[in-house]
Amino acid sequence: xxxxxxxxxxxxxxxxxxxxxxxxxxxxxxxxxxxxxxxxxxxxxxxxxxxxxxxxxxxxxxxxxxxxxxxxxxxxxxxxxxxxxxxxxxxxxxxxxxxxxxxxxxxxxxxxxxxxxxxxxxxxxxxxxxxxxxxxxxxxxxxxxxxxxxxxxxxxxxxxxxxxxxxxxxxxxxxxxxxxxxxxxxxxxxxxxxxxxxxxxxxxxxxxxxxxxxxxxxxxxxxxxxxxxx
Amino acid sequence: xxxxxxxxxxxxxxxxxxxxxxxxxxxxxxxxxxxxxxxxxxxxxxxxxxxxxxxxxxxxxxxxxxxxxxxxxxxxxxxxxxxxxxxxxxxxxxxxxxxxxxxxxxxxxxxxxxxxxxxxxxxxxxxxxxxxxxxxxxxxxxxxxxxxxxxxxxxxxxxxxxxxxxxxxxxxxxxxxxxxxxxxxxxxxxxxxxxxxxxxxxxxxxxxxxxxxxxxxxxxxxxxxxxxxxxxxxxxxxxxxxxxxxxxxxxxxxxxxxxxxxxxxxxxxxxxxxxxxxxxxxxxxxxxxxxxxxxxxxxxxxxxxxxxxxxxxxxxxxxxxxxxxxxxxxxxxxxxxxxxxxxxxxxxxxxxxxxxxxxxxxxxxxxxxxxxxxxxxxx
Numbered sequence: 001x002x003x004x005x006x007x008x009x010x011x012x013x014x015x016x017x018x019x020x021x022x023x024x025x026x027x028x029x030x031x032x033x034x035x036x037x038x039x040x041x042x043x044x045x046x047x048x049x050x051x052x053x054x055x056x057x058x059x060x061x062x063x064x065x066x067x068x069x070x071x072x073x074x075x076x077x078x079x080x081x082x083x084x085x086x087x088x089x090x091x092x093x094x095x096x097x098x099x100x101x102x103x104x105x106x107x108x109x110x111x112x113x114x115x116x117x118x119x120x121x122x123x124x125x126x127x128x129x130x131x132x133x134x135x136x137x138x139x140x141x142x143x144x145x146x147x148x149x150x151x152x153x154x155x156x157x158x159x160x161x162x163x164x165x166x167x168x169x170x171x172x173x174x175x176x177x178x179x180x181x182x183x184x185x186x187x188x189x190x191x192x193x194x195x196x197x198x199x200x201x202x203x204x205x206x207x208x209x210x211x212x213x214x215x216x217x218x219x220x221x222x223x224x225x226x227x228x229x230x
Numbered sequence: 231x232x233x234x235x236x237x238x239x240x241x242x243x244x245x246x247x248x249x250x251x252x253x254x255x256x257x258x259x260x261x262x263x264x265x266x267x268x269x270x271x272x273x274x275x276x277x278x279x280x281x282x283x284x285x286x287x288x289x290x291x292x293x294x295x296x297x298x299x300x301x302x303x304x305x306x307x308x309x310x311x312x313x314x315x316x317x318x319x320x321x322x323x324x325x326x327x328x329x330x331x332x333x334x335x336x337x338x339x340x341x342x343x344x345x346x347x348x349x350x351x352x353x354x355x356x357x358x359x360x361x362x363x364x365x366x367x368x369x370x371x372x373x374x375x376x377x378x379x380x381x382x383x384x385x386x387x388x389x390x391x392x393x394x395x396x397x398x399x400x401x402x403x404x405x406x407x408x409x410x411x412x413x414x415x416x417x418x419x420x421x422x423x424x425x426x427x428x429x430x431x432x433x434x435x436x437x438x439x440x441x442x443x444x445x446x447x448x449x450x451x452x453x454x455x456x457x458x459x460x461x462x463x464x465x466x467x468x469x470x471x472x473x474x475x476x477x478x479x480x481x482x483x484x485x486x487x488x489x490x491x492x493x494x495x496x497x498x499x500x501x502x503x504x505x506x507x508x509x510x511x512x513x514x515x516x517x518x519x520x521x522x523x524x525x526x527x528x529x530x531x532x533x534x535x536x537x538x539x540x541x542x543x544x545x546x547x548x549x550x551x552x553x554x555x556x557x558x559x560x561x562x563x564x565x566x567x568x569x570x571x572x573x574x575x576x577x578x579x580x581x582x583x584x585x586x587x588x589x590x591x592x593x594x595x596x597x598x599x600x601x602x603x604x605x606x607x608x609x
Contacts (some may be wrong), residue, residue, distance in 0.1 A: 049509045075511035082509075087502035090447040103510045 001027040001183055003154060006058035009040065009047050013054075017043050019207040025153070028179045032194040033187035035204035036228055041187040042083060044204065045157045048185075049080040063152070076104060078153035081142045083161060089131035093122070096130070097145045108148050116144045119170040136162035147174050152182040160190050172196040195220040202228050236306050236319035238299065240579065241327040266343040269338045277345050279353050279394035282336040286358040287387055288461065289332055290324055290365045295454040296580040298369060303427045316423040317366075324362045333358055349400055356407045357390055363414035370421040372453070381416060386410055399407035445496055454580075455492040462490055463535065470539040481601040484557060485593040487532045491584040494565045494592065497521065498574040499583045529561040553600055560599060564592055568570050 002025040009018040015196055017040040025031045035041045046052035050069045060067055067074045079100075088096050092215060101108050117123055120140045130138055139162050146154050156175075175184050175197040185202075188194060194214065201212040205228070212227060214220065264271075297303065307316065333354060340350045364383040371379035390410065397403050449455055466486045469479075497504055497517075507517045533554040540550045574586045 033266070051505050051508050072511055075509075085502060085506075087506040088444065090451055091444060095444075100510065103512050103516055198377050225354065 001025055001063055003059070003061040004048075004057065004150040005060070007044075007047070007055060008057075009043055009052065011043075011054060016207055018204070018209070021043060021207065021209045022159055023209045024211070025183050025185055026199070028183060029199040030175055030179065030184045030186065030197050031186060032198035032201045033204060034194065034201050034224060034227065035187075037189075039204045040207065041204055042157055044209075045082075045155055045185070045187060049078075049155060050075065056096050077151055078155060079104070079146045079149050079151050080155040081139070081146045081157065081159060083158045084135075085138065085142050090129055092129055093141050094124045094142070096141060097148060100145050102148065104149055104151070106149055109150070113144065113148045116147050116174065119174065120144060120167050132167060134162070136164060136167065139163060139183070140167065143171065143174075147178060150178075151183040154178060154182060154184045156186040158187055158189065159164075160188060160193055168193075191221045194224065205230060234585065235323075236311065236316065237303075237323035238319070238326065240302070241293075241323045242330065247330065250330050250334070254338070258338050261338050261342045272343055272345065275346060275350050276395045278336070278340050278344050278350055279357065280391060281342075282333060282354040282373075283357050283361065283390055283394060285332050285336060286328055286361040287365065290328055290362050292454070292584060293327065293367070293581050294324060294365055294369050295457065296584070298373075298426055299454070299580070300338075305424050307427055311423075313419070313423055316426070317418050320423075320426060321359075321362055321366060321418070324366070325359055325412070328358055328362060329355075345413075353394060353403065353407070357394065357402075358391065360407065360410050360414050361387065363418050366426075367414065367417040367421070370418065370425045373425040373427075374421060379386065379420070383414075383417065383567065384545070403598075413548070443520060443524045443527070445521055446527065448496060449493065449528070450522075452492070457570055458492050459490055461484060462532075466536065467539060470536075470543060478601070481597040484533075484536060484553065484600040485597045487536055488557075488561055488593045488596040489589065490528075490532070491589045493528055494525070494569065494589070495574060495583050496524075497569050497581050498577075498586075504573065518566065518570055521569065522562065525562045525565050526558070529565075533558040533561075534566040550601065554604075557596055557599065561592060564595060 003022070004024075005022045007018060007022070008016055008020050008022050010016045033041050033044070040059060043052055047055050048069055057069075060069070060171075062074055062077065065073075080154065088099075090097070096109065097113070117126065122137065122140045122144065125133055125137050125140075128137075130141060133141070139159070143156070143159060146156070159171060163171060172193065175186065178184055186193070186197065198214065201210050201224075204208045215223060258279055311319075337351055337354060340354060344350045363385055367383045368380050371377065371383070393403060393406055397406075449459065466483065469486060480506045492499065497507070510516070537546070537550055537554040540546050568588060568591065572588065574583050574588060577583050577586075
């Protein structure tokens, strides 16, 4: 579905965070983005989301069409939930989700939104302004919005941060269920999250991205640790 | 860790000190040259004291309200430090920053152009310290919801203005300043350091502006934006009362209304909002439209207020009304253009956004536009 070829990303010229590497995300799949702290996971996600601007790229294809991260046509096909979100603090959940739906020209399936709200145990917080919500509940606003849009590509940057146990379990369910609408690119530090949701792993190590397959039956922690220590 | 430096590095860096030293030296040279060329130019001592006091009072208020909303302050406050150490460190950081970045220029002017420079400089240093502590008390009392202390702080600052304007008795002035210094320090110590961290406003079930425009919600809810807007309204009102009908003062009068930096930097001052906007589609039209609408509403009301003040002073004319209409449109357009095309990006503290020289562009343009008809003799 999404192919990015030879992407190089930096903050300071000459000091590349990611250096000339490629990646592919399949249709209707969940890709796990794995890397140690500082490997460049969030930077990569910010770049794809058109937030980070210091990069070069050889070729990008989305569903067979060449595009740029800045293109409106691509932006309409993806939504990103960032690790930490502090925007629109004076809005409530309904204000934000309606605003975003309008931006994406989407009519939301209210039954699906209700399902997400209930699954994340968010109902009682819908009437609170975002600034009054805890870290976890604030995260749910953006997660529910992301899932509810049902776009071809949903990008989640460390979505488990701040979520309680039952919400984490529901998140796994929602990610797996999302494959019927599109693909998910998820970065995480939680081994269990890769095991429970991902079809494959994009290992980000020393500025390069390699695709790995999780071996069923083997201990997930051991596998991930071995990859990270390579 | 040296506890006196608890907050200092958030305000002062070595790079900033070097930069200001260069600017201060240049300013000193310019003042020296100007003094040589215009030896008779001598502003009043009370005027200098009042200018210094105003700069100290307003800029420190800005500084502490913006700083106290930051999450990192909570990390400092949880450290095992005594109450006196925390407050000393907070006041010291504010005072040092005030002296370096703002008061140094006032002191240079006082040194060259006032008849009794030593006395005035000591007044400036003492009143600045008192102001920093009273601004801190104001912040603490607002956070603790003890409006009495906020009122008392403002009353003492008003007393400072009266003292420095009317009293010429140096010994009496120093005595009063010493008492005020003691009182302001006592005020600060009546609070707990935890109240230095500002809480976002309490829960509001319904805000009529929420449905209308997100930025209107910020204007009515963010304390610093609200305080700044109220201060501009008050200052404009006071200026209207004291200004004579001269083109120059009228130009300044219109310009005051245009200097609401928190309002004109709502995008630059909110990195999370900028990130969301970049991530979302239709960004160029969508958010720009919302912000443009907000700016249009704000500048229309602000300029209508100026027109109203002119009317109350019996100076209303068709020229004033036209100026108000034209300026509202121009201020909206220029503010939107600056914020969308030239956002302020590299900043750590919000006050750096508000102090960015970009803030002077709009008032200068407003001043030129409001002054131009007089120059062209078409009024």
